[in-house]
Amino acid sequence: MASLSVDGKHMPKPKLTTEQREQLFAPLFDRVKAELARIAGGDVRVHWALRRKLAKELTYLERGTPAHRKRLKEGKYVEQVALCAICGRVLPYKNTELDRIDAFLGYTLANTRLVHHTCHIADQKRKKYT
Protein backbone atom coordinates (compact mmCIF):
# COMPACT_ATOMS: atom_id res chain seq x y z
CA MET A 1 0.00 0.00 0.00
CA ALA A 2 1.25 3.44 -0.93
CA SER A 3 0.76 4.87 2.54
CA LEU A 4 3.19 2.43 4.09
CA SER A 5 6.92 2.96 3.88
CA VAL A 6 9.29 0.18 2.80
CA ASP A 7 9.57 -1.20 6.33
CA GLY A 8 5.77 -1.32 6.65
CA LYS A 9 5.53 1.45 9.24
CA HIS A 10 3.07 4.31 8.92
CA MET A 11 4.33 7.47 7.28
CA PRO A 12 4.53 10.36 9.73
CA LYS A 13 1.84 12.99 9.28
CA PRO A 14 3.04 16.09 7.46
CA LYS A 15 3.67 18.79 10.04
CA LEU A 16 4.53 22.43 9.59
CA THR A 17 8.00 23.41 10.65
CA THR A 18 8.44 26.34 13.04
CA GLU A 19 9.46 28.45 10.04
CA GLN A 20 6.35 27.40 8.06
CA ARG A 21 4.12 28.14 11.05
CA GLU A 22 5.61 31.61 11.33
CA GLN A 23 5.87 32.45 7.62
CA LEU A 24 2.85 30.62 6.14
CA PHE A 25 0.31 29.82 8.82
CA ALA A 26 0.48 32.88 11.10
CA PRO A 27 -0.09 35.40 8.26
CA LEU A 28 -2.87 33.21 6.81
CA PHE A 29 -4.59 32.95 10.19
CA ASP A 30 -4.27 36.71 10.72
CA ARG A 31 -5.85 37.35 7.28
CA VAL A 32 -8.68 34.90 8.00
CA LYS A 33 -9.43 36.51 11.38
CA ALA A 34 -9.33 40.00 9.85
CA GLU A 35 -11.62 38.92 6.99
CA LEU A 36 -14.10 37.30 9.39
CA ALA A 37 -14.25 40.52 11.42
CA ARG A 38 -14.56 42.61 8.24
CA ILE A 39 -17.43 40.68 6.68
CA ALA A 40 -19.25 40.35 10.02
CA GLY A 41 -19.39 44.14 9.99
CA GLY A 42 -19.51 44.46 13.76
CA ASP A 43 -22.41 42.01 14.22
CA VAL A 44 -21.14 39.73 17.00
CA ARG A 45 -23.75 37.05 16.27
CA VAL A 46 -22.84 36.93 12.56
CA HIS A 47 -19.14 36.90 13.53
CA TRP A 48 -19.75 33.93 15.84
CA ALA A 49 -21.78 32.07 13.19
CA LEU A 50 -19.14 32.71 10.50
CA ARG A 51 -16.35 31.40 12.76
CA ARG A 52 -18.39 28.31 13.58
CA LYS A 53 -19.29 27.65 9.93
CA LEU A 54 -15.67 28.09 8.83
CA ALA A 55 -14.44 25.68 11.52
CA LYS A 56 -17.02 23.10 10.43
CA GLU A 57 -16.19 23.43 6.74
CA LEU A 58 -12.44 23.15 7.43
CA THR A 59 -13.12 19.94 9.36
CA TYR A 60 -15.10 18.59 6.38
CA LEU A 61 -12.20 19.47 4.07
CA GLU A 62 -9.93 17.34 6.22
CA ARG A 63 -12.28 14.51 7.27
CA GLY A 64 -15.08 14.55 4.70
CA THR A 65 -18.72 15.19 5.61
CA PRO A 66 -20.60 13.06 8.13
CA ALA A 67 -22.62 11.59 5.22
CA HIS A 68 -19.38 10.63 3.43
CA ARG A 69 -17.99 8.90 6.53
CA LYS A 70 -21.33 7.11 7.14
CA ARG A 71 -21.28 5.68 3.57
CA LEU A 72 -17.64 4.71 4.04
CA LYS A 73 -18.40 2.93 7.33
CA GLU A 74 -21.19 0.97 5.63
CA GLY A 75 -18.81 0.02 2.81
CA LYS A 76 -16.10 -1.09 5.22
CA TYR A 77 -18.63 -3.04 7.32
CA VAL A 78 -19.55 -5.11 4.26
CA GLU A 79 -15.95 -5.37 3.01
CA GLN A 80 -14.72 -6.61 6.42
CA VAL A 81 -17.69 -8.98 6.79
CA ALA A 82 -18.60 -7.17 10.05
CA LEU A 83 -15.28 -8.06 11.71
CA CYS A 84 -12.99 -5.63 13.53
CA ALA A 85 -9.77 -5.06 11.56
CA ILE A 86 -7.76 -5.14 14.78
CA CYS A 87 -9.14 -7.92 17.02
CA GLY A 88 -11.10 -9.90 14.43
CA ARG A 89 -14.22 -10.09 16.58
CA VAL A 90 -17.71 -9.15 15.38
CA LEU A 91 -18.43 -5.42 15.10
CA PRO A 92 -21.71 -3.91 16.19
CA TYR A 93 -23.47 -2.07 13.35
CA LYS A 94 -23.25 1.21 15.25
CA ASN A 95 -20.55 2.77 17.44
CA THR A 96 -17.69 1.59 15.24
CA GLU A 97 -14.78 3.79 14.23
CA LEU A 98 -12.92 4.38 11.02
CA ASP A 99 -9.16 4.20 11.53
CA ARG A 100 -7.11 5.93 8.85
CA ILE A 101 -4.02 3.98 7.90
CA ASP A 102 -2.29 7.22 6.96
CA ALA A 103 -4.05 10.37 8.24
CA PHE A 104 -2.67 12.38 5.32
CA LEU A 105 -4.50 10.21 2.78
CA GLY A 106 -7.88 10.85 4.36
CA TYR A 107 -11.08 8.86 4.64
CA THR A 108 -11.17 6.56 1.60
CA LEU A 109 -12.00 2.87 1.21
CA ALA A 110 -8.35 2.04 0.61
CA ASN A 111 -7.01 4.13 3.49
CA THR A 112 -9.35 3.11 6.32
CA ARG A 113 -10.30 0.12 8.40
CA LEU A 114 -13.34 -0.30 10.61
CA VAL A 115 -12.61 -1.09 14.25
CA HIS A 116 -14.13 -1.19 17.74
CA HIS A 117 -13.77 2.04 19.73
CA THR A 118 -11.77 0.24 22.45
CA CYS A 119 -9.49 -1.42 19.87
CA HIS A 120 -8.93 1.99 18.24
CA ILE A 121 -7.95 3.63 21.55
CA ALA A 122 -5.60 0.76 22.47
CA ASP A 123 -4.03 0.81 19.00
CA GLN A 124 -3.43 4.58 19.16
CA LYS A 125 -1.79 4.22 22.59
CA ARG A 126 0.39 1.39 21.29
CA LYS A 127 1.49 3.45 18.25
CA LYS A 128 2.41 6.38 20.49
CA TYR A 129 4.89 4.20 22.35
CA THR A 130 6.47 2.39 19.39
Ligand SMILES: [Zn+2]
Ligand atom coordinates in the same frame (compact mmCIF):
# COMPACT_ATOMS: atom_id res chain seq x y z
ZN1 LIG B 1 -11.80 -4.93 17.88
